[in-house]
Amino acid sequence: MDNFVNVKRPVGRKGEKERSFQKQPMKRKNKNITSSTQFAGALDEIKEYKTKLLEKKLEMLGKTCAQEEEKIRIKKERLEMDKFEEDERVMMMDLNGSLEEQQEFYTYRKMEILEKRRVK
Secondary structure, three states: OOOOOOOOOOOOHHHHHHHHHHHOHHHHHHHHHHHHHHHHHHHHHHHHHHHHHHHHHHHHHHHHHHHHHHHHHHHHHHHHHHHHHHHHHHHOOOOOOOOHHHHHHHHHHHHHHHHHHHHO
């Protein structure tokens, strides 16, 4: 009446992994070393790329800063030229036909301009 046959149970995943690990321990360690070396190499490449990117960014910022400084210098020169032209116009003004207040104002303004030029 014994219908059951003594059959071994199939090996599960855990047992299979343990057996394969025991059979090839050196291969597994080498794979880990290789993959960690590759990983370290990839990290080094990423760091190098980021460093180059940062250097380019700093270079571009430096150029932008120099351009802004040049723009500011040009604006200052323009303002000085405009001021000079205005002063020149005041200095060349004929006050003979003007009202007394206007003559006084422009005479005072001419004195300011002359004083400013003497100081420079």
